[in-house]
Amino acid sequence: MGFVGGIVANVGYVLIMLLLSGIVTLFMEAKRYEKAEMKREHKVSRIIGWFNIALAIMLFLINWIYGKLTM
Numbered sequence: 667m668g669f670v671g672g673i674v675a676n677v678g679y680v681l682i683m684l685l686l687s688g689i690v691t692l693f694m695e696a697k698r699y700e701k702a703e704m705k706r707e708h709k710v711s712r713i714i715g716w717f718n719i720a721l722a723i724m725l726f727l728i729n730w731i732y733g734k735l736t737m
Contacts, residue, residue, distance in 0.1 A: 677729050681722050688718030 692715035
């Protein structure tokens with residue numbers, strides 16, 4: 667696709683990577699820390715996981731809205 671105003675126009679790969687890393691962090695890393703009774707690491711890994719998922723959703727919505735406005 668190319669660049670549009672310095673922002674990559676095709677953000678599909680970024681969305682997939684953010685979503686997958688968020689899911690892996692939530693379901694694998696957070697549970698591992700919880701079993702090891704590492705409370706601080708468990709909390710931080712949950713925050714990072716949810717942040718990645720929320721960022722993926724926001725980027726998807728921004729990309730979708732931008733696509734609708736430029737049609």
